[in-house]
Amino acid sequence: MSVLNGKKYNIITFGCQMNEHDSETIAGMLQEKGCFAVPSKEESDITVINTCSIRENADKRFFGTLGQLKKIKERNPDYIACVCGCMMQQQHIVDTVKSKYPWVDIIFGTHTIHKFPELLEKVCLEKQKVTELLEDSREIVEGLPAKRLYPHKAFVNIMYGCNNFCTYCIVPYTRGREKSRSPLEIILEVKQLVADGVKEVTLLGQNVNSYRGKHDDSGNICGSDPIQTWDFADLIYALNSIDGLERIRFMTSHPKDLSDKLIRAFVDCKKLCNYIHLPIQSGSSRILQAMNRKYTREQYLELVRKLREAVPRITISTDIIVGFPGETEEDFQQTLSLVREVKYDSAFTFLYSMRPGTPAAKYDDQIPEDVKHERFNRLVDAVNDASMEKNSAYVGRMEKVLVDGASKKDENTLTGRTEGFKLVDFSGDMSLTGQLIDVEITEGKTFSLRGRIKNNA
Numbered sequence: 001m002s003v004l005n006g007k008k009y010n011i012i013t014f015g016c017q018m019n020e021h022d023s024e025t026i027a028g029m030l031q032e033k034g035c036f037a038v039p040s041k042e043e044s045d046i047t048v049i050n051t052c053s054i055r056e057n058a059d060k061r062f063f064g065t066l067g068q069l070k071k072i073k074e075r076n077p078d079y080i081a082c083v084c085g086c087m088m089q090q091q092h093i094v095d096t097v098k099s100k101y102p103w104v105d106i107i108f109g110t111h112t113i114h115k116f117p118e119l120l121e122k123v124c125l126e127k128q129k130v131t132e133l134l135e136d137s138r139e140i141v142e143g144l145p146a147k148r149l150y151p152h153k154a155f156v157n158i159m160y161g162c163n164n165f166c167t168y169c170i171v172p173y174t175r176g177r178e179k180s181r182s183p184l185e186i187i188l189e190v191k192q193l194v195a196d197g198v199k200e201v202t203l204l205g206q207n208v209n210s211y212r213g214k215h216d217d218s219g220n221i222c223g224s225d226p227i228q229t230w231d232f233a234d235l236i237y238a239l240n241s242i243d244g245l246e247r248i249r250f251m252t253s254h255p256k257d258l259s260d261k262l263i264r265a266f267v268d269c270k271k272l273c274n275y276i277h278l279p280i281q282s283g284s285s286r287i288l289q290a291m292n293r294k295y296t297r298e299q300y301l302e303l304v305r306k307l308r309e310a311v312p313r314i315t316i317s318t319d320i321i322v323g324f325p326g327e328t329e330e331d332f333q334q335t336l337s338l339v340r341e342v343k344y345d346s347a348f349t350f351l352y353s354m355r356p357g358t359p360a361a362k363y364d365d366q367i368p369e370d371v372k373h374e375r376f377n378r379l380v381d382a383v384n385d386a387s388m389e390k391n392s393a394y395v396g397r398m399e400k401v402l403v404d405g406a407s408k409k410d411e412n413t414l415t416g417r418t419e420g421f422k423l424v425d426f427s428g429d430m431s432l433t434g435q436l437i438d439v440e441i442t443e444g445k446t447f448s449l450r451g452r453i454k455n456n457a
């Protein structure tokens with residue numbers, strides 16, 4: 001039996017779905033060692049902070065939380081404080097943690113997650129601090145367990161890392177180069193998830209459109225023709241044929257690699273949800289070039305046109321950064337006009353955040369904070385107007401909703417997602433959780449819909 005048996009753990013996760021899924025893996029490994037989850041770090045024997053470095057805000061919140069662990073350690077000398085994730089892939093952060101936060105016992109990174117149980121056992125037995133970091137890794141470790149947040153839906157990593165080096169972004173430095181999982185591993189994982197009751201999978205990767213899965217054994221898997229190197233659309237077609245699976249989603253798609261074959265897959269594959277997250281970042285071709293995005297405003301608009309032509313019901317969300325170095329009012333106007341033209345269903349808007357080590361951090365035409373904020377406010381207004389318009393148009397429509405459970409705001413209200421990833425609140429019995437049901441939309445709001453369950457009788 002492991003020395004970890006019976007220990008209480010708490011995981012605090014910052015950042016994207018990739019990090020959320022890494023935390024599910026960490027939880028799965030701890031459960032296998034006999035640990036169990038508790039709701040707060042104060043009650044835990046082991047706290048893990050899974051960090052994000054995408055923007056400076058996330059850094060600040062991490063250090064704030066880390067400071068709070070000191071008191072817990074003082075109360076309980078056997079307490080183990082662990083930090084991991086993207087921030088730990090940066091040497092200056094690791095140095096700061098070691099020098100200013102001596103109560104941290106374990107530091108590990110994005111390429112050493114699978115080592116975590118071993119490190120914990122070592123710390124328990126030898127009462128020493130450990131650091132286990134790798135700059136990058138070529139191998140993908142398969143077969144790790146995961147303790148999923150929901151029984152009816154699951155994240156599935158299809159690839160790791162990023163090769164795109166957008167000039168503002170730290171991810172290629174913290175997550176390493178692109179590595180695709182083998183299609184067979186992915187299909188087997190999805191089949192197992194379906195056998196466990198999962199209805200919806202979200203395929204994860206920084207840029208799923210550049211997925212290239214090698215299938216060494218040229219045998220026929222999942223009823224498809226033998227293919228040696230699978231692209232993303234091949235994978236979608238194969239997953240679409242898995243019995244019992246109801247919905248397939250994916251995140252994130254880089255516009256430069258979105259193929260006609262994938263657009264075709266939206267039409268052909270009934271299980272592929274009519275929803276795409278397609279980050280634009282800026283509406284100005286000049287800024288897109290400075291960002292190293294490798295597409296122009298016109299090319300992006302053409303993609304949106306093709307997607308909507310092929311799949312008229314498709315919902316589209318995006319990411320937009322304001323205040324990238326050198327962004328003029330004219331560039332920003334281009335972003336505003338693009339938002340008004342595309343009319344996104346929703347958009348994540350970000351203030352440009354200087355990330356040490358990225359090319360854009362060295363650009364000398366940084367935008368003053370007050371200008372960034374002022375543009376940000378105007379952008380949010382434009383984004384919200386579009387969302388409101390889109391959501392209002394749903395009133396009277398019948399939507400299939402996968403029920404997630406009680407709403408966070410009101411435990412008497414159920415909440416779920418439409419195929420187009422819109423959040424819907426409605427009254428109903430908690431026993432509907434995990435089911436796909438018909439909901440009539442009665443109200444469209446900026447960030448969600450309200451509905452009523454269709455009487456199936």
Ligand code: 5AD
Pocket residue numbers: 054055168169170279281319320321350351352353354355
């Ligand atoms: N500043 C602001 N936003 C950023 N993003 C990535 N890096 C930065 C940065 N340095 C945003 C992009 C990306 C999303 C996940 O985070 O819009 O698509």
Ligand code: SF4
Pocket residue numbers: 162163164165166169170171172206207254
């Ligand atoms: Fe960052 Fe660009 Fe890679 Fe996305 S595609 S993770 S924004 S470098």
